[in-house]
Amino acid sequence: xxxxxxxxxxxxxxxxxxxxxxxxxxxxxxxxxxxxxxxxxxxxxxxxxxxxxxxxxxxxxxxxxxxxxxxxxxxxxxxxxxxxxxxxxxxxxxxxxxxxxxxxxxxxxxxxxxxxxxxxxxxxxxxxxxxxxxxxxxxxxxxxxxxxxxxxxxxxxxxxxxxxxxxxxxxxxxxxxxxxxxxxxxxxxxxxxxxxxxxxxxxxxxxxxxxxxxxxxxxxxxxxxxxxxxxxxxxxxxxxxxxxxxxxxxxxxxxxxxxxxxxxxxxxxxxxxxxxxxxxxxxxxxxxxxxxxxxxxxxxxxxxxxxxxxxxxxxxxxxxxxxxxxxxxxxxxxxxxxxxxxxxxxxxxxxxxxxxxxxxxxxxxxxxxxxxxxxxxxxxxxxxxxxxxxxxxxxxxxxxxxxxxxxxxxxxxxxxxxxxxxxxxxxxxxxxxxxxxxxxxxxxxxxxxxxxxxxxxxxxxxxxxxxxxxxxxxxxxxxxxxxxxxxxxxxxxxxxxxxxxxxxxxxxxxxxxxxxxxxxxxxxxxxxxxxxxxxxxxxxxxxxxxxxxxxxxxxxxxxxxxxxxxxxx
Amino acid sequence: xxxxxxxxxxxxxxxxxxxxxxxxxxxxxxxxxxxxxxxxxxxxxxxxxxxxxxxxxxxxxxxxxxxxxxxxxxxxxxxxxxxxxxxxxxxxxxxxxxxxxxxxxxxxxxxxxxxxxxxxxxxxxxxxxxxxxxxxxxxxxxxxxxxxxxxxxxxxxxxxxxxxxxxxxxxxxxxxxxxxxxxxxxxxxxxxxxxxxxxxxxxxxxxxxxxxxxxxxxxxxxxxxxxxxxxxxxxxxxxxxxxxxxxxxxxxxxxxxxxxxxxxxxxxxxxxxxx
Numbered sequence: 001x002x003x004x005x006x007x008x009x010x011x012x013x014x015x016x017x018x019x020x021x022x023x024x025x026x027x028x029x030x031x032x033x034x035x036x037x038x039x040x041x042x043x044x045x046x047x048x049x050x051x052x053x054x055x056x057x058x059x060x061x062x063x064x065x066x067x068x069x070x071x072x073x074x075x076x077x078x079x080x081x082x083x084x085x086x087x088x089x090x091x092x093x094x095x096x097x098x099x100x101x102x103x104x105x106x107x108x109x110x111x112x113x114x115x116x117x118x119x120x121x122x123x124x125x126x127x128x129x130x131x132x133x134x135x136x137x138x139x140x141x142x143x144x145x146x147x148x149x150x151x152x153x154x155x156x157x158x159x160x161x162x163x164x165x166x167x168x169x170x171x172x173x174x175x176x177x178x179x180x181x182x183x184x185x186x187x188x189x190x191x192x193x194x195x196x197x198x199x200x201x202x203x204x205x206x207x208x209x210x211x212x213x214x215x216x217x218x219x220x221x222x223x224x225x226x227x228x229x230x231x232x233x234x235x236x237x238x239x240x241x242x243x244x245x246x247x248x249x250x251x252x253x254x255x256x257x258x259x260x261x262x263x264x265x266x267x268x269x270x271x272x273x274x275x276x277x278x279x280x281x282x283x284x285x286x287x288x289x290x291x292x293x294x295x296x297x298x299x300x301x302x303x304x305x306x307x308x309x310x311x312x313x314x315x316x317x318x319x320x321x322x323x324x325x326x327x328x329x330x331x332x333x334x335x336x337x338x339x340x341x342x343x344x345x346x347x348x349x350x351x352x353x354x355x356x357x358x359x360x361x362x363x364x365x366x367x368x369x370x371x372x373x374x375x376x377x378x379x380x381x382x383x384x385x386x387x388x389x390x391x392x393x394x395x396x397x398x399x400x401x402x403x404x405x406x407x408x409x410x411x412x413x414x415x416x417x418x419x420x421x422x423x424x425x426x427x428x429x430x431x432x433x434x435x436x437x438x439x440x441x442x443x444x445x446x447x448x449x450x451x452x453x454x455x456x457x458x459x460x461x462x463x464x465x466x467x468x469x470x471x472x473x474x475x476x477x478x479x480x481x482x483x484x485x486x487x488x489x490x491x492x493x494x495x496x497x498x499x500x501x502x503x504x505x506x507x508x509x510x511x512x513x514x515x516x517x518x519x520x521x522x523x524x525x526x527x528x529x530x531x532x533x534x535x536x537x538x539x540x541x542x543x544x545x546x547x548x549x550x551x552x553x554x555x556x557x558x559x560x561x562x563x564x565x566x567x568x569x
Numbered sequence: 570x571x572x573x574x575x576x577x578x579x580x581x582x583x584x585x586x587x588x589x590x591x592x593x594x595x596x597x598x599x600x601x602x603x604x605x606x607x608x609x610x611x612x613x614x615x616x617x618x619x620x621x622x623x624x625x626x627x628x629x630x631x632x633x634x635x636x637x638x639x640x641x642x643x644x645x646x647x648x649x650x651x652x653x654x655x656x657x658x659x660x661x662x663x664x665x666x667x668x669x670x671x672x673x674x675x676x677x678x679x680x681x682x683x684x685x686x687x688x689x690x691x692x693x694x695x696x697x698x699x700x701x702x703x704x705x706x707x708x709x710x711x712x713x714x715x716x717x718x719x720x721x722x723x724x725x726x727x728x729x730x731x732x733x734x735x736x737x738x739x740x741x742x743x744x745x746x747x748x749x750x751x752x753x754x755x756x757x758x759x760x761x762x763x764x765x766x767x768x769x770x771x772x773x774x775x776x777x778x779x780x781x782x783x784x785x786x787x788x789x790x791x792x793x794x795x796x797x798x799x800x801x802x803x804x805x806x807x808x809x810x811x812x813x814x815x816x817x818x819x820x821x822x823x824x825x826x827x828x829x830x831x832x833x834x835x836x837x838x839x840x841x842x843x844x
Contacts, residue, residue: 057789083798091793098786101794102805103709103733110805115795117803127805159794353747377751388778389745392771402771406753450752 005030006088006166006199007054011068014049014058023049025224026068033166036193036200038210038232041221042245042469043441050221051171051203055091056082073166086112090160094172094467096152097144101159105147106131106140109158116163126162133195134158134188149339150181154188161192167199168192174209175467178338178495179537186212205469207241208249208540214270220244232269237262245471250498251544254560255280257567258287271540276547284548291559297505297520300328303364303458303489304350304380310358311349319345321513322359327458329364332481332490334500334521337510338535343493346510347460352376364457377403381451381459385466387443390450396422396438397431399446403454417453425449425479441472445479458489465496474568477503497525497537502561509534522554522561577704582813583625588706588714590814595702597821601828602695606687608839610828614694622697625705632700643692647685651675658684662842680842687838708732713804722802730787741779746772 009029015022023046031037041047052058053070060082070077073088080088093099102108106127113123131137134154139147147155153173160168170189174182190213193200204210207218211232218235220228222244228235235241241248252268260280267273276284304327311320319342327333335343348354350361352373361368363379384390393399400421404414422428425445430438435446444464451459464480465473481503484490494500500507500521507524509517511534517524524530531538545556578584583591602614629636650657658680659665666679706714712729716722750756754768791797810818 055793057793061789061792082792083795086793086795093786093790093793095786098783099790101730101787101791103707103729107709107805111791111796112794114802114805115798117799117801120803120805120807123803123805163794348747351747351751353744353751373747373750374753377753382748382751384744384748386779388782389741389775390748391778392749392774402754403752406755454752 004033005071006033006073007031007201008071009053009068010070012053012070013067014053014064016049016062016064019064023064023224024053027226029219029226029229031167031199031201033199034193034197035217036190036215037202037217037219038207038215039201039203039219039221040205040207040210040241040246041227042205042471045221045244046224047203047221048171051091051169051201053077054085054167054201055089055169056080056085086165087163088165089167089169090163090165091169091171092153092156092160092173094175096149096156096176099156100144100152103143104140105136105142105144105151105155108144108155109136109162111159112163130158130162133161133192148181149177150184153177153181153185157188157192161196165198167201170200170202170204172204172467173202174204174206178535179209179497180338180532180535182209183212183537186210189213205246207246211249211269211271220246231264233264233267236268237264245469247470247498249540250560251540253564254541254544255284257560257563258284260284271543274547281548284544285550288545288550288556288559291563293555294558294562297331300330302326303329305362306346306359307361308359309346309349309356309361311345311354311356313345319513320349320356323513323515324359325508325515325518327489327491329457330484330487330489331506332484332504333492334504334507335491335493335510336495336497336500336507336524336534336536341510341534342513343510344462345513347382347462347491347493350376350460351380351382377454377456379457381454381456383444383447383451383459383461383464385462387440387447390447391435391443394434394436396427396433396435396446399435400427400450400453403450407454421449421453424452424483441468441476444476448479452483452488456488458491459483460491460493462493463495464492465494465499473499497539501525501539501557502565509536520554522557526554526557576706576708577627577631578707579626581624581626581705583621583701584705585813586705586817587808587810587814588710589717590714590810590818591702591706592714592718593818594821595698597818597825598698599695601821601825602691604832604837605828606691606838607828607831607835608683608687608690608841610831610839611687611690611694614824615690618694618697618701621701625701627701627704632704635700635703636696639692639696643689646692647688650685650688651681655681657681661838662840664842666842683841707806709806710808713807716802716804717807723797726796734783737783738776738780742772742776745775745779 007030009027012024012027013022014024027050039047039050049058052062056077058064059066072080072085077085100108101111109127109130110123113126128137131140134157136151136154136158139151144152173185177185186209189200189202202210215232217230218228218232219226220235220240227244228240236248236252251271252262255262260283262268266275306323306325309320309323312318323346335346337343345354349356352371368376391399393402397418400418401414404417419428419431422431425448427445427449435443438446465476468476477499480490492499492504504521506519507521508515509524509530516533517527517530525536525539526542528538530536539557541557541560542553545553550556602611605611655675659678661684662680664680668677668679670676708729712725715725715728746756749771754771755764756768760768
């Protein structure tokens, strides 16, 4: 029975107990054995809830009211319960650190077996087998902090495969990985599916990255309903992704800008097999020459100068090895590189959270080493990745006012300053709300506001858009660009290649504690050597321009970004 | 950073013993030391514990932090005993041999000094064993061994997870505290105690919130992989008792029995003054 549905939603709906409106409406969806399905949609569209229904966290951990039916492997999901479902559906969660339960790789893979009371010897045998399959047998005895992000994800995958599941469910598998590791993850998922014949469901809003390997079907969700369910090629020929607030693959958008009419037989969903006629290639070349060249960045004065900065952690980890580079006043700059390349350490050194053992940092001519954390904060603001790690007050106003109050500013001066900042950040209407009522993206803004109110000349943000869909990403980034226009120097630490291309003219690339490139973002991404070394990912525009015979891929990328910006505004 | 649950991976006969065996030995040994004031036994146990420490190939450097805290504790403990009950030894041993007198009512007697010697010996023969257990038991085996001696696996696992998250939370605390300091929260000793307590609260709230997120993720991940399904579970790191394990446990239980027997037959205290 090849076409039998292993997961079947019929007129399925769900409403969380704590919410006034249902999150899912009338879902009809069949996932067949051995199928590979991408479920895409903007934040809040219900795709994670759908995933939780499949693995049983809804209604077990997140209670609510279910209507319609969901059958898994021919049985009612409610009757199977969380534990019954866990035998059929293996879930790899988004946070590969958070879901690492065991103290070592081997124990983490064994966790499900332990809970099934599998005898110890048998367990060792099975763990070894699975470890080979996901290629972590070299690190079986390692602790989570001793392995890379990609390896952690392999371990998570091994941990669910050990139960001989029939469905593998990936909840935003790319969220915490650097671009190159994300690419490897997609390849791994593809290989595992081919080898085991499991059905694979990938929940993700980064469509282009998932399509690095072909999928059988794309399910597009919006407002709790299924908007599209079918062939990925057809989907890309339409404007459905754009109108749902999901980013199309860049090469697809570029083709559309060039006036190429896409048809499913051109295979737009899989770049290596993209089939363009000679005329269509001509169309792309013509479009490129019609676009105005992008003006060069103006010369700016140096704001922060790092010279030979060297830093070693207490445990002996040599994190920064002679960092030299300038950050200019009024620019917007990306710092990219793998996890552990030294990006975060560098930002800590700038803010004074860590004191370098060698080299010097000067800010607007002042030696930073003479300034304390607090004094540096007058000039340099730092926004952490997770807003929950920064917010310490329950009211928005108080949170933003905290820094001023700590500085002993008079209360009557605080109010206008906080209100002005809230206006800039688009939070003024919420000024009397409790923080807990805000969405993740809004909380992020609160943390940015709480730094901005201190009027720093430079602001450093760690992964400002992690986990945000296109709409929220655009909101946050356009807001940062606006700040930048008003004169604030913005430094972004990021894994997001598109963010770096779209918003920051210049990028500093870190690798193993050194700066290996400091040039325009388009140049970085068109340099295969740097891309490989720093675990970045070349943009698909590079391939498209090669395919169409455009001889200036960097300029092609730049002109595309400039055009895309006009269209989207 | 200070590592509280400091497993030190070095091959030694003590490391090779199973966690459950070491836990049983620790409990038996501590009971033996706690109930007895029989000085020859305490001296023998102290000597033995130092020898075990050497066999486990642990160095003083490895445990200098914990050793420091424990020495301070012993010192304080003895000081307080002397301050509040300078005649305690006299009461126990039934004689009073004055050596010299200090301020006011404080007189140093041989009996009191001998009592202090016993208190120190009791600590000295237990502390190395506790450190030995902590440093030679793989944390993952710890949960398995708790479960083995009858503690529910849910509680055992919770304890093991809590221990494992201590370094993570320490790191997070540091990050949050630095970010708050950048916003002008004063954490240094310059600020008054009230101010510092208030400052600590601005760190605790984000720390609790982000820990809650962590707990939600881990508990979902655990349930999704069947934790809590059965009334018992097996352990990847669980090991069968070897003959060495059994010998050690029997040895420690005999020691406990001997200690209890001495206490029962000749009273709690070894009395050199009753000549």
